Amino acid sequence: MRRKIIAGNWKMHKTIVEATALASAVKKEVGTLEHPSVVVCPPYTALTEVSMALKDSEIQVGAQNMHQEDSGAFTGEVSAEMVLTSGCSYVILGHSERRTLFSETDQLVNVKTRKALAVGLTPIVCVGETLAQRQAGRMEQVIEEQFNGSLEGLSADEIRRVVIAYEPVWAIGTGQVATPEQAEEVHRYIRGLLTRRYDQATAEEIAILYGGSVKGSNAAGLFAKENIDGALVGGASLKADEFVAIVRAMI
Numbered sequence: 001m002r003r004k005i006i007a008g009n010w011k012m013h014k015t016i017v018e019a020t021a022l023a024s025a026v027k028k029e030v031g032t033l034e035h036p037s038v039v040v041c042p043p044y045t046a047l048t049e050v051s052m053a054l055k056d057s058e059i060q061v062g063a064q065n066m067h068q069e070d071s072g073a074f075t076g077e078v079s080a081e082m083v084l085t086s087g088c089s090y091v092i093l094g095h096s097e098r099r100t101l102f103s104e105t106d107q108l109v110n111v112k113t114r115k116a117l118a119v120g121l122t123p124i125v126c127v128g129e130t131l132a133q134r135q136a137g138r139m140e141q142v143i144e145e146q147f148n149g150s151l152e153g154l155s156a157d158e159i160r161r162v163v164i165a166y167e168p169v170w171a172i173g174t175g176q177v178a179t180p181e182q183a184e185e186v187h188r189y190i191r192g193l194l195t196r197r198y199d200q201a202t203a204e205e206i207a208i209l210y211g212g213s214v215k216g217s218n219a220a221g222l223f224a225k226e227n228i229d230g231a232l233v234g235g236a237s238l239k240a241d242e243f244v245a246i247v248r249a250m251i
């Protein structure tokens with residue numbers, strides 16, 4: 001059976017004290033759950049303390065980004081090994097905010113993905129179209145380009161260690177969630193791309209998460225779809241009860 005994952009992307013929210021309190025509150029409710037896998041992604045500054053707070057639980061910690069080089073004169077950047085040794089097992093890569101606000105390209109996302117895999121992190125690689133692209137009928141083309149570019153050259157063994165997140169840009173932080181049917185259509189399309197590049201057995205193993213205005217009240221409808229294997233949650237992951245409601249919708 002495919003892995004099911006609920007990941008919270010805390011973006012640039014929560015000081016160390018706030019982050020630890022939120023992680024502890026989530027742990028209290030779903031800390032012993034093995035299925036689905038629960039992942040929280042605090043800002044870099046809180047990774048170590050949150051990892052420590054979650055040490056005796058099943059909840060995993062992820063970073064929201066990382067640099068692709070091992071070390072060097074890259075002021076303000078953080079390496080894969082730094083992320084790993086802060087207690088992370090996951091890293092979000094190619095989030096649309098990174099692509100739009102920090103000019104990250106598919107090629108850069110690809111280099112970062114390979115680096116994450118090389119150090120033993122599970123990359124959550126994000127793809128998703130803008131509203132203009134969707135309205136212009138270019139959705140599939142955009143997804144295919146991001147898929148091909150960001151995941152270029154990965155072996156079947158490597159792709160099995162990748163999680164893909166479909167996050168339509170128009171649904172992120174807008175309250176306008178994709179309908180289960182809209183999301184499922186793209187998830188099925190992505191699984192088809194995986195089947196074409198690898199084979200059906202490999203494609204079936206890969207978790208594809210949906211992200212964009214997921215809440216406790218709309219999660220179950222999304223999770224009922226065959227190709228939706230969990231969620232990458234932004235705003236709703238900042239409140240323990242709302243995030244826990246999303247996790248419970250998957251059980």
Ligand code: 13P
Nearest residue numbers: 009172173212213234235
């Ligand atoms: P929201 O859940 O706030 O729409 O954010 C989604 C997201 O960007 C998760 O990475």
